[in-house]
Amino acid sequence: MVEPSSPSPEQPLDPEALPSVPFLIRASLGAVLVAALLGVTVVLPAEEGIDPTGVGGWLGLTQIGELKNPDEVAPAKPEAAPEYAFRSDELTVTLGPREGLEVKASMRAGDELVYAWQTDGGAVFFDFHGEPKGAAKDVFTSHEKGQATDFEGAFEAPFEGVHGWYWKNLRSQPTTVTLKTSGVYRDLAPLP
Amino acid sequence: MAFAHGVAGGDQLFxxxxxxxxxxxxxxxxxxxMVTGYDHLLFLVGVIFFLxxxxDVATYVSLFALGHSATLLYGVLSGTDVNPFLVDAVIGLSVAYKGFDNLGLLKRWLGFQPNTKAAVLLFGLVHGFGLATKLQDFKLDPEGLIGNILAFNVGVEIGQFLxxxxxxxxxGFWRRTASFTRHARLANIALVIAGFALAAYQVHGFSHG
Incomplete structure (x- = not known):
């Protein structure tokens, strides 16, 4: 049973019922205009972090673009120091509003540490990760990530390299993070 | 998720x-x-092909929107765990189904014309689960989740409209050409092939993912 309005390939085409060519041309020009407008006000901020009109910032899109196009690339790895030994450290860092920061230590494959960190309030985004020694820039493995106000764990380095925590403050006020570590590692420090 | 058509890397980070x-x-x-989702777009092309x-376009597209909104919201908020590859495979099959329908083959094989409105609503439900799985791949902050999902859904409809x-x-330009009816058959055969190809790709992803 075919409904009256249902489409049918056998239905003959009535040129009168179709949109006229001048109408289609006007519609095309309109579409190009809309595309250009959206390109500048929406896509450019969200993809490139460039916001010439201010609409992207108002809609909250510029932050996506900025995230995709960071001004500074990942900081350099710490210089090698002589020996590994069992040690304990406590370290406090302050993150400005929406600021991200990394604290890392060098470890060899099989070295272990236990760690605990907590913030003075709000949750932070964290990514506990490692970069293999001699790996290309931006090559890393996440061991643990998410959003939390505190986290603790025991960790055995699966490969030699630098392992550590990236925290990003999600609030509009400063947040401090206090990290305690014990284990075999060296050069525990915030990256500049 | 190398095979599923998902959310781009920088967007995921965000x-x-x-x-x-x-x-x-x-x-x-x-x-x-939506705008970059070829599977959803191919299905839309199939749906409006002979409208x-x-x-009629408004009716069918609304039914599709109703279907995918329902399962997008339900899927994410209830935390229903659907395999993204299998959903995307069925979405591929929905494209092939619509191609067969437009070729008049469903009517010939079944002896009757399956209700086209019901089909678009049903496949809309499947497409919605597909949209839901894309969001469920991420750790979503529970705070403001409902508003964010609704905003995502509104965005999907805006993208679909554009x-x-x-x-x-x-x-519109194509339908005015004399050869439209002739090319329509080829185009719908192409839809069937593209639909099966998408489905096969996702099944491959499922078995190797």
Whole structure:
């Protein structure tokens, strides 16, 4: 049973019922205009972090673009120091509003540490990760990530390299993070 | 998720770092997902292929929107765990189904014309689960989640509206050509092939993912 309005390939085409060519041309020009407008006000901020009109910032899109196009690339790895030994450290860092920061230590494959960190309030985004020694820039493995106000764990380095925590403050006020570590590692420090 | 058509890398980073209510960004991501989502777009092309009246286009596209909104919201909020590859495979099959339908083959094989409105609503439900799985791949902040999902859904509809506008203009020019009826058959055969190819690709992803 075919409904009256249902489409049918056998239905003959009535040129009168179709949109006229001048109408289609006007519609095309309109579409190009809309595309250009959206390109500048929406896509450019969200993809490139460039916001010439201010609409992207108002809609909250510029932050996506900025995230995709960071001004500074990942900081350099710490210089090698002589020996590994069992040690304990406590370290406090302050993150400005929406600021991200990394604290890392060098470890060899099989070295272990236990760690605990907590913030003075709000949750932070964290990514506990490692970069293999001699790996290309931006090559890393996440061991643990998410959003939390505190986290603790025991960790055995699966490969030699630098392992550590990236925290990003999600609030509009400063947040401090206090990290305690014990284990075999060296050069525990915030990256500049 | 190398095979599933998902949310791009930088956008994923944003979703995982975002917190609280982010209506603009989630709407943008919904629209972007739709405009760049070839599987959803191919299905839309199939649905409106032989719809010449704007009223019919509006009816069918609304049914599709109703279907995918329902399962997008339900899927994410209830945390229903559907395999993204299998959903995307069925979405591929929905494209092939619509191609067969447009070729008049369903009617010939079954001896009757399956209800086209019911089909678009049903496949809309499947497409919605597909949209839901894309969001469920991420750790979503529970704060402001409902607003964000609604914004994503609104974005999906905006993206669908924009894409539909382009499709209708292109089809408008095409339908005025004398060869449209001849090429329509080829185009729908191409839809069937593309649909099966998408489905096969996702099944491959499922068995190796």
């Amino acid at each position: 979703i995982e770092q975002s917190t609280g209510s982010q209506l603009g960004p989630f709407a943008y991501l919904g629209a972007k997902h 010449f009246r704007m009223r 894409a539909l506008g382009m499709i209708l203009i292109a089809m």
